[in-house]
Amino acid sequence: MIKLYCGNRNTNIQKIVSGMVMGASIFLGGCATTEVAKPQETENKADPYEHFNRTMFTFNDHLDDYVAKPISDGYRWITPQFLQTGVYNFFNNLKDINVVINDVLQAKFAQSAHDTGRLAVNTTMGLAGFVDVASNVGLEKNEEDFEQTLAVWGVPRGSYLVLPLLGPSTMRGIPGSIFDTAANPSSYVGMPVQLVSMLNARASAEGSLKFIDEAALDPYVFTRESFLQWRNNLAKDGKAESSLDVDNLEDELLATDKAAPSKPGLPGIANTGTPPGFTLRLDEESKEFKQVSNSFSSVSQSFDTTSKSFEEATRKLDKLKKSKKLRKHR
Amino acid sequence: MALKNIKLAVIFIFCLLMAAHTSVQAEEKGATAKQVVDKFQTELIAVMKNGKQLGYAGRYDKLYDPVSNSHDLTKIARIVIGKEWEKLSEAQQQKLVDVFVRLSVSSYAHNFKDYSGESFVFDSEEETTRGGVVVHSHLIIPDDKPVKFDYMLKEKGDSWRIINIIANGVSDLALKRSEYTTILQREGFDALIAKINEKIDNYSKL
Numbered sequence: 412m413i414k415l416y417c418g419n420r421n422t423n424i425q426k427i428v429s430g431m432v433m434g435a436s437i438f439l440g441g442c443a444t445t446e447v448a449k450p451q452e453t454e455n456k457a458d459p460y461e462h463f464n465r466t467m468f469t470f471n472d473h474l475d476d477y478v479a480k481p482i483s484d485g486y487r488w489i490t491p492q493f494l495q496t497g498v499y500n501f502f503n504n505l506k507d508i509n510v511v512i513n514d515v516l517q518a519k520f521a522q523s524a525h526d527t528g529r530l531a532v533n534t535t536m537g538l539a540g541f542v543d544v545a546s547n548v549g550l551e552k553n554e555e556d557f558e559q560t561l562a563v564w565g566v567p568r569g570s571y572l573v574l575p576l577l578g579p580s581t582m583r584g585i586p587g588s589i590f591d592t593a594a595n596p597s598s599y600v601g602m603p604v605q606l607v608s609m610l611n612a613r614a615s616a617e618g619s620l621k622f623i624d625e626a627a628l629d630p631y632v633f634t635r636e637s638f639l640q641w642r643n644n645l646a647k648d649g650k651a652e653s654s655l656d657v658d659n660l661e662d663e664l665l666a667t668d669k670a671a672p673s674k675p676g677l678p679g680i681a682n683t684g685t686p687p688g689f690t691l692r693l694d695e696e697s698k699e700f701k702q703v704s705n706s707f708s709s710v711s712q713s714f715d716t717t718s719k720s721f722e723e724a725t726r727k728l729d730k731l732k733k734s735k736k737l738r739k740h741r
Numbered sequence: 742m743a744l745k746n747i748k749l750a751v752i753f754i755f756c757l758l759m760a761a762h763t764s765v766q767a768e769e770k771g772a773t774a775k776q777v778v779d780k781f782q783t784e785l786i787a788v789m790k791n792g793k794q795l796g797y798a799g800r801y802d803k804l805y806d807p808v809s810n811s812h813d814l815t816k817i818a819r820i821v822i823g824k825e826w827e828k829l830s831e832a833q834q835q836k837l838v839d840v841f842v843r844l845s846v847s848s849y850a851h852n853f854k855d856y857s858g859e860s861f862v863f864d865s866e867e868e869t870t871r872g873g874v875v876v877h878s879h880l881i882i883p884d885d886k887p888v889k890f891d892y893m894l895k896e897k898g899d900s901w902r903i904i905n906i907i908a909n910g911v912s913d914l915a916l917k918r919s920e921y922t923t924i925l926q927r928e929g930f931d932a933l934i935a936k937i938n939e940k941i942d943n944y945s946k947l
Contacts, residue, residue, distance in 0.1 A: 455919075551886065625943060626848065628936045629920045636919045637911050644910025649889065 457639060458571040467573040468631050474576070475620075483613040497541040498611045503552070504533045504540025505597050512594055513555040517563045526553055554645055557594075558587025562646035571635055579638040774874035774894040774901040775866050781811040781903070782861040782878070785849070789856040797945055800850040808846045813895065813902035814838065817845075820904070821917045825925045833930055840937045851944035858883040861890070869893075874901065 458464060487495065507530040514523030529545040529552065537544040546552065561583050562568070569582020580588065592598050597608055627633035772780070784807040788800050795803060808814075818841040819826050826834065864877040876892040893905035893914075905914040924933045 625851070625947065626940070627920065628933070628940065629924055632920045632923045633916065636916045640911045640915065641909070649910060 457568075458635060460570060460572065464571065464573040464635075465631055467575055468634070470575060471573065471578055472630075479613050483610060483617065486610045487614050487617065495611075495614060498607060499615055500533070500537070500543045501540045502597060502608050502611055503543070504530065504537065505595055507533070507552070508596065509557070509591050509594050510553055510555045513557055513560045514553070516557075516560045517555065519555075522553055522555075525550060526555075556587060557590035558584045558642070559646045561587055568642075571639060579634060581639075581642070584642075772900055774892075775863065775876055777811050777894065777901045777903065778876045778878065778892045779863065781807055785853055786856070786860065789853050789859065792853065792855040797850055797854075800854065801846055801945075804849050805846050808849055809842060811903055812845065813897050813904050814842045814845055816895070816897070816902070817841070817904055817914065817917075820914060821921045822925065823918060823922050825922060829930065836934065837930075840934055840941075844937050844941055847941045847944040851947060872896065873904075 455461065490498075507526055511523050511526045511530060514520070514526055529550045532545040532548065532550065533540050533543060536542075543552075558581075566583055572580050572582065572584070574580050574585075577588070597604055623630055623633055623637075785804070788795065788803045788807075791803075792800060815838050818838045821841075822829075822837065829837065860881050861878055862881060864879060866877070867875050869875060872895070874894045876894065878890050878892070880888045880890055882888065889907075889909050891907040892903050893907070894901045895904050896902075905912060907913070921933060924936065
């Protein structure tokens with residue numbers, strides 16, 4: 412009955428999907444086959460630092476191959492499955508603290524009540540989080556973090572970045588993970604616990620990383636695209652309009668059918684003619700950003716008008732008082 | 742007289758069967774988007790159930806028709822390559838489509854190899870602005886979080902074909918497109934074909 416989620420026991424489909432969605436995100440996102448970046452880079456709006464990122468990706472990848480993976484494999488070999496699951500659940504439970512905080516910051520109050528319930532049930536009945544009782548009772552885990560909160564607040568995503576050791580991120584992801592690390596109790600309990608936390612993270616990413624290794628023709632691009640899509644989908648709570656990209660891509664197809672390949676310039680993604688999926692989403696995001704800022708400005712405007720009306724009211728009151736005083740004097 | 746009656750009965754039954762047969766064919770031809778997805782998911786689950794006995798080669802053979810009949814793989818290959826398509830010779834285009842079909846089937850055969858109680862559930866269907874249909878469904882995995890599968894379909898002739906699958910918000914088409922165009926630009930056509938063949942090879946071994 413214990414909820415299991417670790418690499419070993421995952422079903423294949425879970426591997427596929429988790430591979431797409433989380434492989435990239437967790438500690439040392441990397442995989443075995445990567446080429447060293449060649450000078451000619453494909454320009455991508457979301458990834459202006461591709462050259463640096465590819466170098467970092469290769470570095471992380473080698474580090475993963477020679478250090479993290481062997482250690483993680485040892486951990487997975489030596490630790491019984493139930494203990495791995497327990498450790499996974501324990502750190503996951505601590506993360507629920509972040510989830511609750513970010514629920515509130517995103518004004519998702521009903522969800523924050525749900526997640527507080529999860530945290531309470533798992534911390535008590537789940538033996539300090541080692542058993543995920545809540546999921547069995549129907550309190551499923553929500554995924555929220557500060558990067559998503561920033562997205563909800565209208566902060567634009569910024570460029571894609573591959574950080575040394577930490578793997579894929581974005582400009583917005585950096586303050587996001589700093590905040591989340593600060594808000595997570597496991598960050599303050601010294602080395603052994605943190606080491607286990609890292610081992611656990613790498614071990615539970617095993618299936619995903621293996622999937623990337625199997626499926627990706629270009630692991631760097633595969634990781635980048637799946638990471639960005641996954642984060643976008645999380646920020647929009649699963650309501651990302653990825654169906655739109657097909658229409659856009661098809662338009663481009665029809666356009667090339669009609670206009671023949673007479674267009675010079677950068678081919679493919681970099682072309683500014685009809686932006687494919689990602690740039691579309693970027694635009695959407697920036698639009699959202701504008702909308703949010705608009706709503707902020709409208710809020711501040713309404714504040715202004717109310718304060719003005721207050722001022723007017725006080726002025727009128729003053730006048731009244733004065734006139735009364737005048738009358739009294741008379 | 743009795744013999745004649747039997748003959749008539751046989752002819753009658755034969756006609757009935759023929760009619761039934763043609764109506765089945767008609768149904769297949771005019772299948773709605775939801776029916777196409779349903780049929781494919783059912784066939785996939787059936788192969789998963791026998792996955793271990795079938796082995797990789799068996800699953801590949803069993804899935805070849807379901808995958809190529811429900812997906813518009815030629816169109817997917819074209820969209821995935823984008824503008825680069827026009828730069829390829831006809832022979833190259835054909836080669837790419839061939840390899841792409843084999844890759845698609847082999848990735849299904851590799852990734853859906855066994856069964857542990859999974860099932861697909863239909864959620865809803867919506868029409869897109871440009872005559873496409875999105876079928877929303879999810880896969881229930883025992884002891885795990887369900888996975889959202891959204892299928893984007895377009896009409897091809899008189900039937901609907903899948904042209905994109907979005908799993909938990911990650912679009913397969915967008916992912917492949919970024920990869921393929923990057924490789925084509927950085928390393929060229931032959932490298933792309935070699936890499937795809939390598940993947941197919943790995944799938945058959947793993």
